[in-house]
Amino acid sequence: MTNQHDEHTVLETISPADDSILVTQPLANQKDIIESLERANIAQSHWRQTPLAQRKTYCSRAIDALLTHKEMIASEISWMMGRPIRYSSGELSGVEERARYMISICDEALAPIKLADKPGFTRYIKHEPLGTVFVIAPWNYPYLTAINSIIPALLAGNTVILKHSSQTPLCAERLQQAFDEAGLPRGIFQHLFLNHSNTEQLIASEQIQHVTFTGSVSGGKMVEKAAAGHFHNIGLELGGKDPAYVRADANLEHAVKTVVDGALFNSGQSCCGIERIYVDASIHDEFVVKAKQEIYTYQLGSPLEHDTTLGPLVRTTAANFIRDQIQQAIEMGATAHINESDFPASQPDTPYLAPQLLTGVTHQMRVMTEETFGPVVAVQKVHSDHEAIALMNDSEFGLTASIFTRNTDQAIELGEQLDVGTFFVNRCDYLDPALAWTGVKHSGRGYALSKLGFETLTRPKSFHIKHLQE
Incomplete structure (x- = not known):
């Protein structure tokens, strides 16, 4: 929702917890954007010459500062996007893990590449910063997704401008506060609250050298279109x-608990959440019984209550989209195993939606092809590894995939056939900062984290020196 207020457009953030107006935030105007870009570019000329050890110190201090506000930040996350308060502080634990890891490996990752000796020459390749990096972050994991780019970008010598989701504006303010408390010089890290047209304008600016975006496929297309030609x-x-894929030889108890958690945590609003489950026919019925029992251990309710383990969706439109997917699947022959009345907080035309377990699903149903981003466990029976792999690959997306089995060697062989960025065995829905985070097909392009993550935020500069004989 937007209102006119002086020279700015004002955006209101509505809490999914109780439909209240949580934040009223003026959006940046043209003057704000121009000044921010100028500050970033001026600051970058000095920041790139700042020793890496000093950059590391600033980043470490910022993470320290952010963690001192953990309880307040957890409450804000719950209010802004609906995650149960009992889990909200865990996001900052993940932020610390990722940031500390990237800080710990940056000396090696950013060190010049030395080449074999060649008589009469010195040759090496340096990792040069790109300039100003524009980070566009989403609401579902508002700190984790942002920190993936912010910390390595700053370590590499870039300046950063953050545009956070209108659903989670306080996250941008808390990150700014943390860097300010760390003493980071002005202009190196900034945030702007932007509408869509101004976001596109910033993407297209010649004063931006890199854009990192986490969000929908349609949003990614907007970024590519705005950046075209620049x-x-x-x-x-x-x-x-x-x-x-749960194979016949899987540890069934472990598989059920893991995939149900992977499907329902954060109300299913996870980029790498489990949305399709293929179960070997020989254990399918037992799996469904155990999965239903596991789902009934969840408690849907206000994210501000400590007993709640399943909060609301981020907004009513998201919940209604999922209701439509479920209804279409049922109309096409799927069986729903969860009685919505058993979750009294679930009400029509609200963000509060009961979890659902569906069987008898097929790839003719939207729930198996469209991104759901909600608390749905959709199970399809399969009769062989070959069938399972074909169905797993039958998607326009390719972020992660998981296989549950006691035969690790066989799992790895099957994993080689999957078109995804990350392959898991006996786990899911997790991001290890030592591994490159990447997707294929419509799940995206590029990669973040790990040593490779620094490559996307730098450019190679070759030094070729010939030594003259006197």
């Missing part, structure tokens, strides 16, 4: 329809 580097983490 030769920016672009990193896109987009949609997912991540599958799990």
Whole structure:
């Protein structure tokens, strides 16, 4: 919702917890944007010459500062996007893990590449910063998704402008506060609240050298269109329809608990959440019984209550989209195993939606092809590894995939056949900062984290020196 207020457009953030207006935030105007870009470019000329050890210190201090506000931040996350308060502080634990890891490996990752000796010459390749990096972050994991790019970008010598989701504006303010408390010089890290047209304008600016975007496929297309002809580097983490395959030899108890958690945590609003489950026919019925029992251990309610383990969706339109997917599947022959009345907080035309377990699903149903981004466990029976792999690959997305089995060697062989960025065995819905985070097909392009993550935020500069004989 927007209102006119002086020279700015004012955006109101509505809490899914109780439909209240949580934040009223003026959006940046043209003057704000121009000044921010100028500050970033001026600051970058000094920041790139700042020793890496000093950059590391600033980043470490910022993470320290952010963690001192953990309880307040957890409450804000719950209010802004609906995650149960008992889990909200865990996001900052993930932020610390990722940031500390990237800080710990940056000396090696950013060190010049030394070449074999060649008589009479010195040759090496340096990792040069790109300039100003524009980070566009989503609401579902508002700190984790942002920190994936912010910390390595700053370590590499870039300046950063953050545009956070209108659903989670306080996250941008808390990150700014943390860097300010760390003493980071002005202009190196900034945030702007932007509408769509101004976001596109910033993407197209010649003063931006790299754009990293996490969000929908349609949003990724907008980024590519806005950046066309400007030769920016672009990193896109987009949609997912991540599958799990439970083989006949799987540890069934472990598989059920893991995939149900992977489907329902954060109300299913995870880029790499489990959205499709393929179960071997020989254990399918037992799996369904155990999955239903597991789902009934969840409690849907206000995210501000400590007993709640399943909060509301981010907004009513998202919940209604999922209701439509479920209804279409049932009309096409799927069986729903969860009685919505058993979750009294679930009410029509609200963000509060009961979890659902569907069987008898097929790839003719939207729930198995469209990104759901909600608390649905959709199970399809399969009769062989070959069938499972074919169905897992039958998607426009390719972020992660999981196989549950006691035969690790066989799992790895099957994993080689999957068109995804990350392959899991006996786990899911997790991001290890030591591994490159990447997707294929409509799940995006580029990669973040790990040593490779620094490559997307730098450019190679070759030094070729010939030594003259006197």
